[in-house]
Amino acid sequence: MAAVMPAPAQSRLLMSGNDAVSRAVWEAGVKVAAAYPGTPSTEMLEVISTYPDIYSEWSVNEKVSLEVAFGAAMAGSRAFCAMKHVGLNVASDALMTLTLTGVVGGLVIAVADDVGLSSSQNEQDSRFWGRFAHVPVLEPADSQEAYDYTLAAFELSEKFETPVILRMTTRICHVKGLVTVGERRTHRGAGFKKDVGRWVMVPGAAARRLPKMFERERLLRAEAEVSPLNVVEPGSDRRVGFVVSGPAYMHVRESFPDAPVLKLGFSCPVPFEKVRAFAAQCERLVVVEEVEPLVETELKAQGIAVTGKDILPLSGELAPHVLRPAIAGLLGEPAPVEKIAAPLPVFPRPPTMCVACPHLGVYYTLAQLRNVTISGDIGCYTLGFGHPWNALDACISMGASMGMALGLDKGRGESDEDKKIVAVIGDSTFLHMGMQGLLDIVYNRGNVTVLLLDNRAVGMTGGQDNPGNGRDIHGDPAPRVDFAQLVKALGVREERVHVVDPYELPTLFKRLREETRIPEPSVIITNQPCVLIKDYHKLKPYTVIDDKCTGCGNCVDIGCPAIHVTRRDRVTKASGREVDLAFVRIETAACTGCGLCVQPCAPDAIVHAEKVSVINMLKKS
Amino acid sequence: MSKITNILVVGTGGQGVMTATEILAEAAIALGHDVKKTEVAGMAQRGGVVSSHLRFGPRVLSPQISPGTADVLLGFEAAEGMRWRHMLRPDGLALMNTGRLVPPVVDIGLYTYPDDPVAAMREAGTRVYAFDASGIAGELGDIRLGNTVMLGAISDQLSFPAEVLEQCVLKRFASKKPELVELNRRAFAAGRAAAQAALRGESEACCAAT
Ligand SMILES: Cc1ncc(C[n+]2csc(CCOP(=O)(O)OP(=O)(O)O)c2C)c(N)n1
Numbered sequence: 085m086a087a088v089m090p091a092p093a094q095s096r097l098l099m100s101g102n103d104a105v106s107r108a109v110w111e112a113g114v115k116v117a118a119a120y121p122g123t124p125s126t127e128m129l130e131v132i133s134t135y136p137d138i139y140s141e142w143s144v145n146e147k148v149s150l151e152v153a154f155g156a157a158m159a160g161s162r163a164f165c166a167m168k169h170v171g172l173n174v175a176s177d178a179l180m181t182l183t184l185t186g187v188v189g190g191l192v193i194a195v196a197d198d199v200g201l202s203s204s205q206n207e208q209d210s211r212f213w214g215r216f217a218h219v220p221v222l223e224p225a226d227s228q229e230a231y232d233y234t235l236a237a238f239e240l241s242e243k244f245e246t247p248v249i250l251r252m253t254t255r256i257c258h259v260k261g262l263v264t265v266g267e268r269r270t271h272r273g274a275g276f277k278k279d280v281g282r283w284v285m286v287p288g289a290a291a292r293r294l295p296k297m298f299e300r301e302r303l304l305r306a307e308a309e310v311s312p313l314n315v316v317e318p319g320s321d322r323r324v325g326f327v328v329s330g331p332a333y334m335h336v337r338e339s340f341p342d343a344p345v346l347k348l349g350f351s352c353p354v355p356f357e358k359v360r361a362f363a364a365q366c367e368r369l370v371v372v373e374e375v376e377p378l379v380e381t382e383l384k385a386q387g388i389a390v391t392g393k394d395i396l397p398l399s400g401e402l403a404p405h406v407l408r409p410a411i412a413g414l415l416g417e418p419a420p421v422e423k424i425a426a427p428l429p430v431f432p433r434p435p436t437m438c439v440a441c442p443h444l445g446v447y448y449t450l451a452q453l454r455n456v457t458i459s460g461d462i463g464c465y466t467l468g469f470g471h472p473w474n475a476l477d478a479c480i481s482m483g484a485s486m487g488m489a490l491g492l493d494k495g496r497g498e499s500d501e502d503k504k505i506v507a508v509i510g511d512s513t514f515l516h517m518g519m520q521g522l523l524d525i526v527y528n529r530g531n532v533t534v535l536l537l538d539n540r541a542v543g544m545t546g547g548q549d550n551p552g553n554g555r556d557i558h559g560d561p562a563p564r565v566d567f568a569q570l571v572k573a574l575g576v577r578e579e580r581v582h583v584v585d586p587y588e589l590p591t592l593f594k595r596l597r598e599e600t601r602i603p604e605p606s607v608i609i610t611n612q613p614c615v616l617i618k619d620y621h622k623l624k625p626y627t628v629i630d631d632k633c634t635g636c637g638n639c640v641d642i643g644c645p646a647i648h649v650t651r652r653d654r655v656t657k658a659s660g661r662e663v664d665l666a667f668v669r670i671e672t673a674a675c676t677g678c679g680l681c682v683q684p685c686a687p688d689a690i691v692h693a694e695k696v697s698v699i700n701m702l703k704k705s
Numbered sequence: 706m707s708k709i710t711n712i713l714v715v716g717t718g719g720q721g722v723m724t725a726t727e728i729l730a731e732a733a734i735a736l737g738h739d740v741k742k743t744e745v746a747g748m749a750q751r752g753g754v755v756s757s758h759l760r761f762g763p764r765v766l767s768p769q770i771s772p773g774t775a776d777v778l779l780g781f782e783a784a785e786g787m788r789w790r791h792m793l794r795p796d797g798l799a800l801m802n803t804g805r806l807v808p809p810v811v812d813i814g815l816y817t818y819p820d821d822p823v824a825a826m827r828e829a830g831t832r833v834y835a836f837d838a839s840g841i842a843g844e845l846g847d848i849r850l851g852n853t854v855m856l857g858a859i860s861d862q863l864s865f866p867a868e869v870l871e872q873c874v875l876k877r878f879a880s881k882k883p884e885l886v887e888l889n890r891r892a893f894a895a896g897r898a899a900a901q902a903a904l905r906g907e908s909e910a911c912c913a914a915t
Pocket residue numbers: 120121122123168170171174205462463464465482509510511512513514537539541542543544545614
């Protein structure tokens with residue numbers, strides 16, 4: 085995307101938390117911004133990349149993005165990186181030592197926790213990293229605060245020479261609210277100053293930095309005591325005082341308008357004295373934090389009596405309808421009776437792969453393989469575990485398909501002696517963390533068939549560009565990785581590397597069957613783009629000729645959402661066997677003509693839509 | 706807090722639910738309201754459930770609509786109305802597209818699609834105005850006009866004139882695709898007429914019953 089003219093200062097704009105952070109990053113004079121996509125954080129870098137005068141990039145993974153940002157901050161420039169919660173697990177190796185060196189230019193790490201698990205493999209609380217790495221954590225409660233706190237985070241980062249974690253949650257990232265924006269200020273980088281005692285973390289040097297880090301933490305706690313981000317809002321109903329952070333603040337204010345509230349915007353290190361003074365004004369304290377009892381546990385350790393996770397859930401959002409009954413219970417009041425109608429039972433609507441997705445043929449083929457264990461990974465293709473394919477057996481974290489497959493191979497139980505092990509991984513996931521696992525498979529002579537699904541995009545998060553498609557974050561041409569060369573360089577033998585078109589089912593099946601029979605590492609690379617990106621071109625749509633459809637249901641097994649069952653039946657074959665029939669129609673307006681469903685249709689009932697109209701015309705004439 | 710309006714817009718990924726809510730938000734802002742808009746949209750891009758919350762008034766705190774407090778439910782897909790109708794306050798109103806989107810789990814026979822979602826909602830006590838927004842959009846030439854039809858339908862249920870919302874819809878297209886302004890104007894009017902007809906239908910039914 086080309087740089088756009090940013091809205092003028094003092095405009096009031098409807099912004100998501102991600103938009104607001106991005107605007108503040110630009111205004112703060114940041115020079116370098118880096119990220120690997122991940123819901124709900126992705127839009128931050130997408131939006132930053134549209135601002136002028138700021139270098140932005142998609143990095144190959146979160147660890148690299150943090151290292152890039154840190155390099156810029158070492159050089160004295162302001163730097164930013166964004167990631168989803170699990171991204172910081174990947175980046176944590178860098179974090180745990182760069183906290184010792186500290187920074188020169190401001191370094192802000194926005195971490196988006198998926199509270200409520202709308203699109204993640206786990207729900208973890210990134211505020212732990214503040215404690216573990218001894219860095220401050222700021223927790224905005226809405227878009228305006230996301231903007232304000234980002235600016236404050238850069239100031240704090242430079243004042244204390246520390247990286248700062250800006251802790252976002254799905255509700256902050258994606259809620260839109262009104263934000264008043266300001267001017268961009270220029271920030272002059274101090275330039276890199278050689279200082280091996282500070283920047284080269286060998287044991288002796290690191291040991292000398294430790295006391296500095298703890299001293300910094302002490303000063304940060306003192307800062308939190310006086311910070312304007314930690315405010316007491318007095319209230320007339322003092323039966324319960326709330327100590328709140330993050331989006332839960334808004335829910336508390338909404339639910340208990342008259343209660344005193346201590347809002348911790350700068351929640352780590354916790355300002356204990358401020359909490360003590362607040363406690364003196366209330367009959368009892370309740371800590372409302374998403375999701376783990378971090379502040380609560382620390383307050384208890386200080387001897388401050390608080391209630392928290394004993395009455396509130398340990399996971400999910402603390403919305404008003406969760407808070408109200410819990411507090412009523414604490415006060416011994418009857419739970420508020422709200423006249424809520426019962427939900428009506430209705431089928432689930434799980435996410436599906438797109439019409440004509442290049443992964444469909446792969447899973448259709450995998451579903452035909454017998455005696456196979458399929459080690460999966462994270463991306464759109466994770467959906468292959470579901471119906472109608474049921475062809476993915478495990479998935480934990482990015483890149484794990486490789487190591488898990490090797491472990492499944494080496495750790496075979498007796499019953500698995502002849503099991504074939506297949507690993508399925510997407511292009512972006514392979515580049516993020518999968519390459520190392522494949523090298524491990526090759527080096528340790530594993531017997532694994534790897535399906536590398538190269539759809540030239542980070543599909544799951546919205547089709548971002550990556551090193552596999554030769555475009556950078558602005559969509560401009562960039563060097564493109566050659567997957568076949570890459571896996572050969574990792575040691576997979578040339579004869580065992582195949583590039584196949586995932587819409588050619590017979591070839592795909594043949595390759596898979598062959599490679600799973602050969603007891604050495606092999607890689608089958610698919611080469612068709614995600615349908616959401618510009619590399620994809622629609623073809624002529626198909627339709628079903630009713631009279632020809634025998635109801636065999638083969639096309640339904642492709643799993644394309646454009647194929648709908650119109651009628652079911654059950655017949656008894658001559659052999660006496662009962663067979664279920666499913667007659668179908670194709671939603672021609674949605675079909676993009678990939679041709680997958682045509683291939684398993686024996687009676688040739690699926691034809692190009694135009695041909696039918698010609699036939700109809702002939703019939704009419 | 707009493708002056709907050711809660712509108713819940715629901716449908717499936719790709720139907721334009723979030724855009725429609727955003728346009729409603731813009732209209733509320735144009736009238737000087739504070740606004741918060743939030744989605745629960747998991748992997749919505751790929752055909753999942755989408756519910757978008759819009760709250761506006763003098764000052765909005767929590768972005769979430771609590772169950773049982775939505776003033777209006779704008780349903781882009783028939784069965785999705787069933788899924789969310791418990792979010793309405795007891796005398797709230799559901800404006801439902803009767804158009805259906807059958808998910809693959811139904812096609813492969815794991816679940817069934819309800820025979821008559823609107824009737825099921827009514828039986829359960831929800832006040833519903835139903836009309837075929839998908840059909841109207843299709844007749845106008847493009848199923849993607851469905852969200853403008855839905856916005857037309859809700860335009861007479863708001864605390865501000867329908868024209869404010871219409872202007873916000875048209876403004877979007879005026880800048881990006883001016884050739885679509887006229888079509889959207891018609892889609893908006895058709896949605897408005899359809900909801901009014903549904904209202905008349907309901908009052909006639911009431912009269913007939915008494
Ligand atoms: C550590 C980590 N970072 C980011 C994500 C978010 N995420 C999930 S899948 C995915 C990438 C999927 O891309 P690809 O492997 O190319 O598969 P596709 O979705 O295109 O099929 C990302 C970035 C994550 N789950 N974990």
